[in-house]
Amino acid sequence: MSNYNKLLNNLEKLQLLKTKENINDYLNLINDKKIDVVQALYELTTDEINMKEEKAMQGCVKVANFPYIKTLDDYDFSFQPSINKDKIIEFKNLRFLENKENILFIGSPGVGKTHLATAIGIEAARNRQITYFINCNDLINNLKKAHSENRLEDRLKFYNKYKILIIDEMGFLPIDKDGANMLFQLINRRYEKKSIIVTSNIPFGKWSELFGDPILANAILDRLLHHCHVFNITGKSYRTKDLIELSDDTNRPFLTYYANLIIFPFLYIVIFPFLYILVLTFTNKEHIRICIQK
Numbered sequence: 001m002s003n004y005n006k007l008l009n010n011l012e013k014l015q016l017l018k019t020k021e022n023i024n025d026y027l028n029l030i031n032d033k034k035i036d037v038v039q040a041l042y043e044l045t046t047d048e049i050n051m052k053e054e055k056a057m058q059g060c061v062k063v064a065n066f067p068y069i070k071t072l073d074d075y076d077f078s079f080q081p082s083i084n085k086d087k088i089i090e091f092k093n094l095r096f097l098e099n100k101e102n103i104l105f106i107g108s109p110g111v112g113k114t115h116l117a118t119a120i121g122i123e124a125a126r127n128r129q130i131t132y133f134i135n136c137n138d139l140i141n142n143l144k145k146a147h148s149e150n151r152l153e154d155r156l157k158f159y160n161k162y163k164i165l166i167i168d169e170m171g172f173l174p175i176d177k178d179g180a181n182m183l184f185q186l187i188n189r190r191y192e193k194k195s196i197i198v199t200s201n202i203p204f205g206k207w208s209e210l211f212g213d214p215i216l217a218n219a220i221l222d223r224l225l226h227h228c229h230v231f232n233i234t235g236k237s238y239r240t241k242d243l244i245e246l247s248d249d250t251n252r253p254f255l256t257y258y259a260n261l262i263i264f265p266f267l268y269i270v271i272f273p274f275l276y277i278l279v280l281t282f283t284n285k286e287h288i289r290i291c292i293q294k
């Protein structure tokens with residue numbers, strides 16, 4: 001085996017795959033005296049590091065379990081003026097994470113709570129901060145299941161290891177006392193140690209009804225809200241924005257009004273009875289014809 005092939009084998013064993021891919025080109029450049037050895041080694045190692053960082057970043061995004069990949073750049077802040085854009089963009093520097101602060105997005109459906117939580121999570125994951133996204137109901141079910149299998153501690157440790165835990169849709173479904181208890185244990189462990197991002201469509205005032213245990217609800221809220229950036233999003237749903245635009249069209253209400261007032265009664269009173277009589281007449285004629293033939 002030639003030295004060149006031995007070198008390729010070593011690069012493969014060392015998992016220096018980018019270097020293995022580029023080495024031939026660089027050897028040619030060195031031989032042609034277009035680049036010196038030090039520069040070649042520097043560029044080869046830089047490419048290798050970049051590739052490894054990119055892979056690690058992609059790995060962090062993959063394990064985070066995001067529902068979709070949407071970034072802060074994909075968010076149309078002009079559609080949601082109740083959000084302080086500068087404050088959201090500031091999260092890109094991940095200082096909230098260093099300060100162990102939480103973020104809470106509250107608002108009605110479709111205003112972009114999950115989008116923003118995911119986008120901030122992606123920003124963190126791309127900076128190799130391990131992040132995990134989970135729906136609140138799934139989280140509670142997983143904790144309950146672990147409890148019934150005598151491994152609650154392991155599960156709590158699992159959710160606690162992430163630098164950011166995103167709990168989506170808190171309060172979409174009611175949470176019983178056991179669920180609230182386990183959620184409290186998790187939030188209490190992370191309190192002042194690691195960040196949590198929560199999305200909810202329930203205002204704080206109603207959380208005690210939601211948890212079925214006002215004391216636990218208060219204890220959870222207390223810990224979440226201490227060192228927390230709260231965003232109350234009061235705008236319209238992005239999901240139905242096209243429908244809203246249509247209904248804003250000045251001709252629409254006019255058309256809809258007359259559709260309801262004239263077209264539907266006309267259908268029910270004139271067209272449908274007419275069709276009914278037509279069908280009856282036709283089937284009777286057929287019937288008479290068949291009888292005569294017999």
Ligand SMILES: Nc1ncnc2c1ncn2[C@@H]1O[C@H](COP(=O)(O)OP(=O)(O)OP(=O)(O)O)[C@@H](O)[C@H]1O
Nearest residue numbers: 074075076079108109110111112113114115238239
């Ligand atoms: N301002 C916006 N700019 C761009 N896309 C948006 C915006 N707001 C929401 N979207 C998009 O609309 C869809 C719904 O948003 P999202 O899932 O974040 O809503 P939500 O507030 O979490 O709603 P729900 O309470 O029903 O869970 C997503 O595809 C999201 O990317």
Ligand SMILES: [Mg+2]
Nearest residue numbers: 113114169199
């Ligand atoms: Mg959502």
